[in-house]
Amino acid sequence: DAATLYFAVGAYMSPLSRLATGPDSPTAVQSIKAYLTDATQLIGNPGLRPGVRMDAAAVFPITHIWKKQSTESDLSKFIVRRYLGMPSGVTFMYPGTLIDQSYDPRAQAWYINALKSPGKVVVSAPHLDPGGAGHIVTVSHTVYQ
Numbered sequence: 001d002a003a004t005l006y007f008a009v010g011a012y013m014s015p016l017s018r019l020a021t022g023p024d025s026p027t028a029v030q031s032i033k034a035y036l037t038d039a040t041q042l043i044g045n046p047g048l049r050p051g052v053r054m055d056a057a058a059v060f061p062i063t064h065i066w067k068k069q070s071t072e073s074d075l076s077k078f079i080v081r082r083y084l085g086m087p088s089g090v091t092f093m094y095p096g097t098l099i100d101q102s103y104d105p106r107a108q109a110w111y112i113n114a115l116k117s118p119g120k121v122v123v124s125a126p127h128l129d130p131g132g133a134g135h136i137v138t139v140s141h142t143v144y145q
Contacts (some may be wrong), residue, residue: 001092002049003063004092004096004097004099005059007090008090008103009089011089024080028034030044035048036053049089052089085108089106091105097132100129109138118142
């Protein structure tokens with residue numbers, strides 16, 4: 001019951017290099033985690049675009065809310081996963097899962113259609129869950145800071 005923080009290749013300053021390196025090595029993951037959690041801001045940027053750090057920090061407080069909803073909501077048996085996609089390429093999901101490194105929330109119909117209809121609830125056509133849960137329908141809404 002943990003969340004996943006995922007960075008699309010566009011969240012990196014060098015997207016092609018990021019794609020070429022393949023799955024994250026433990027060292028790369030540790031470097032990114034240290035950078036994101038460094039309150040002193042002394043740890044160097046491991047190659048993320050400006051704004052990614054701030055977006056990643058903004059989603060952490062949502063974890064306990066989504067976790068509570070997944071256990072207490074009458075609708076929880078119908079909700080496979082909760083996603084939050086940001087313009088920076090940051091994706092946050094609960095419960096966490098592994099997804100393909102080419103996944104980019106900004107290219108997904110749920111994200112695009114929500115942006116086209118700000119302030120409205122948008123329901124997608126059935127599609128395959130990138131986390132492997134089978135066919136899903138996505139309910140999306142824009143969220144502004």
